Amino acid sequence: ETGVTQTPRHLVMGMTNKKSLKCEQHLGHNAMYWYKQSAKKPLELMFVYNFKEQTENNSVPSRFSPECPNSSHLFLHLHTLQPEDSALYLCASSQDWRGAFFGQGTRLTVV
Amino acid sequence: QKEVEQNSGPLSVPEGAIASLNCTYSDRGSQSFFWYRQYSGKSPELIMFIYSNGDKEDGRFTAQLNKASQYVSLLIRDSQPSDSATYLCAVNIRNAGNMLTFGGGTRLMVKP
Numbered sequence: 001e002t003g004v005t006q007t008p009r010h011l012v013m014g015m016t017n018k019k020s021l022k023c024e025q026h027l028g029h030n031a032m033y034w035y036k037q038s039a040k041k042p043l044e045l046m047f048v049y050n051f052k053e054q055t056e057n058n059s060v061p062s063r064f065s066p067e068c069p070n071s072s073h074l075f076l077h078l079h080t081l082q083p084e085d086s087a088l089y090l091c092a093s094s095q096d097w098r099g100a101f102f103g104q105g106t107r108l109t110v111v
Numbered sequence: 112q113k114e115v116e117q118n119s120g121p122l123s124v125p126e127g128a129i130a131s132l133n134c135t136y137s138d139r140g141s142q143s144f145f146w147y148r149q150y151s152g153k154s155p156e157l158i159m160f161i162y163s164n165g166d167k168e169d170g171r172f173t174a175q176l177n178k179a180s181q182y183v184s185l186l187i188r189d190s191q192p193s194d195s196a197t198y199l200c201a202v203n204i205r206n207a208g209n210m211l212t213f214g215g216g217t218r219l220m221v222k223p
Contacts, residue, residue, distance in 0.1 A: 031209055042215045042216070043155070043199070043213040045211075045212075048210055056210065090155070094209045097142065097143045097162070097203060097209060099160050101157060104154050
């Protein structure tokens with residue numbers, strides 16, 4: 001079982017819907033991340049939380065809203081998305097310089 | 112110039128051969144370097160990290176770092192069909208805390 005768990009694994013939503021992605025890490029890490037992976041593009045960092053404080057917002061549109069209630073949980077709230085937002089959304093966590101560990105991802109399709 | 116660059120491939124090698132994957136980075140102050148493997152439809156999996164010049168070996172994998180040339184590579188010895196995946200290079204850019212910047216990945220195909 002992975003140390004970083006994401007739900008749901010797949011999500012289809014309309015452009016007027018509101019949905020949330022959930023991430024939980026069981027590794028005792030102090031940093032959590034949201035990444036977006038689109039076809040034929042490098043992984044794009046969206047948000048960073050260190051000790052549940054947001055330390056990075058990589059020019060992400062406001063229709064994506066992160067929430068980090070504690071060091072183990074991270075949410076990504078979605079509303080009024082566009083079809084081009086369809087992608088694999090990956091959560092990751094890290095403790096130090098030895099790299100980040102990813103969850104299984106949520107495959108999002110906006111229709 | 113992209114911060115982390117990789118040839119997208121595909122790199123095709125026969126089973127049992129050595130696969131050599133390369134990555135260059137632009138920030139000379141980068142401190143640590145990572146290789147991830149990503150199977151189709153799956154999330155990236157960390158396979159190695161390196162932060163000192165030279166080689167680091169782990170089983171069939173060897174990471175090589177040359178900071179003067181801003182170059183990091185991954186060698187896979189005795190390649191197996193199960194090694195067929197996309198390999199992502201990631202760099203911890205200076206002053207970016209523990210955040211990683213990823214290259215676009217190289218697709219490796221190991222043919223039986």
